[in-house]
Amino acid sequence: GAGVSQSPSNKVTEKGKDVELRCDPISGHTALYWYRQSLGQGLEFLIYFQGNSAPDKSGLPSDRFSAERTGGSVSTLTIQRTQQEDSAVYLCASSSHRGGYGYTFGSGTRLTVV
Amino acid sequence: KQEVTQIPAALSVPEGENLVLNCSFTDSAIYNLQWFRQDPGKGLTSLLLIQSSQREQTSGRLNASLDKSSGRSTLYIAASQPGDSATYLCAVEDTDKLIFGTGTRLQVFP
Numbered sequence: 001g002a003g004v005s006q007s008p009s010n011k012v013t014e015k016g017k018d019v020e021l022r023c024d025p026i027s028g029h030t031a032l033y034w035y036r037q038s039l040g041q042g043l044e045f046l047i048y049f050q051g052n053s054a055p056d057k058s059g060l061p062s063d064r065f066s067a068e069r070t071g072g073s074v075s076t077l078t079i080q081r082t083q084q085e086d087s088a089v090y091l092c093a094s095s096s097h098r099g100g101y102g103y104t105f106g107s108g109t110r111l112t113v114v
Numbered sequence: 115k116q117e118v119t120q121i122p123a124a125l126s127v128p129e130g131e132n133l134v135l136n137c138s139f140t141d142s143a144i145y146n147l148q149w150f151r152q153d154p155g156k157g158l159t160s161l162l163l164i165q166s167s168q169r170e171q172t173s174g175r176l177n178a179s180l181d182k183s184s185g186r187s188t189l190y191i192a193a194s195q196p197g198d199s200a201t202y203l204c205a206v207e208d209t210d211k212l213i214f215g216t217g218t219r220l221q222v223f224p
Contacts, residue, residue, distance in 0.1 A: 006157075033211065043203070043214040056210060091157060093212075102148055103205075103212055107157035 002026075004106035006092050012112045013082055021077045021109045025094030032075050033095075033103065034067060038088040046090075049075065082113045116141045116208050120215035127222055133191040135218045137204030142182045145207040149178050149189050152201045152217070161202075162189070194222045 005024040013019050025032050034046040045059040049069040060066070064082075069075040079086055089110050093103040117140045127133060137147070146165045150158040162171045162178040164187070170179040177190040191198060201219045205212040 035212075042216040043205075043212075045211050045213075048211055050210065059211075093158075102146065102160060102163040103207075104160065105150070105158040110155075 004092055004094050004104050006090075006106035006109050008109060009107065010110045010112075012114060015084060015113055016081055018078065018080045019082055019111065021079075021090050021092075021111070023075045023077070023092030023106060025073065025075070025092070026096075026104055027073075029094035029096050029104075030072070031095040032069055033093045034075070034077050035091045035093065036088045037091060037108075043091065046077070079111075082111075084113045087111055087113045116144075116206060116213045118204060118206055118213050118215035120202075120204055120218050122218060123216070124219040125221070127194060127220075129194060129196060129222055129224050131194050131222075133194055133220070135189040135191070135202055135204075135220070137187040137189070137215055139185045139187075139206045139213075141208060142185055143208060144182065147178075147180050147187050148205050148207070148212070149176075149187075150203040150205065152203060154200075158203065194220075196222050196224055198222050 007022045030051045032049045035043045037043050047067045048056040064080045067077045089108040091105055091108045093105045095103045119138045121136045148163045149161045151161050152158050164171050164180040175192040180187045199221050201217045203217045204215045
């Protein structure tokens with residue numbers, strides 16, 4: 001596609017439920033990233049996929065968070081047993097190559113856990 | 115560990131002023147530096163990308179410079195307009211991810 005597409009744009013869920021957030025990167029971009037932006041905070045790196053390599057999961061805050069990328073394209077970020085502190089905007093970005101080529105961000109998914 | 119700092123945290127100016135936003139980073143081994151704009155409740159819009167071998171990039175009223183050796187970048191906004199009001203984020207790419215500063219919240223009033 002022309003840009004990075006994320007869905008849903010907004011999600012309200014009850015504490016304890018599982019949620020799935022989707023990211024569709026720019027066609028042909030091999031690198032895909034998930035970031036989290038909590039209210040009033042900076043952007044926090046969560047996870048990085050590059051081609052068929054094992055993902056860099058070093059930013060995931062707990063084992064309730066997981067992500068997968070199928071066929072080197074669409075990615076899904078899953079949060080299990082959501083907590084109120086998971087409320088944030090989850091942003092996805094893609095890049096055409098590792099290092100030096102710039103990132104394009106999607107519009108994000110605003111997650112509210114009530 | 116790479117750390118990115120942006121100064122000032124907030125800025126409020128009258129329309130027409132020329133502005134300078136500052137970004138500093140602690141590790142000069144970066145692939146590139148990217149400036150983004152974020153409007154309230156929205157995602158990030160890329161403004162300028164400066165490769166590590168470059169010293170500056172320009173787009174319209176925006177000019178960004180990069181001094182890797184001193185770990186600094188500046189974003190210059192000429193003839194500011196109310197539509198420039200947003201949060202401006204600086205990010206450096208090292209190894210395999212972007213490291214963001216906390217941003218400068220800019221308000222331009224008529």
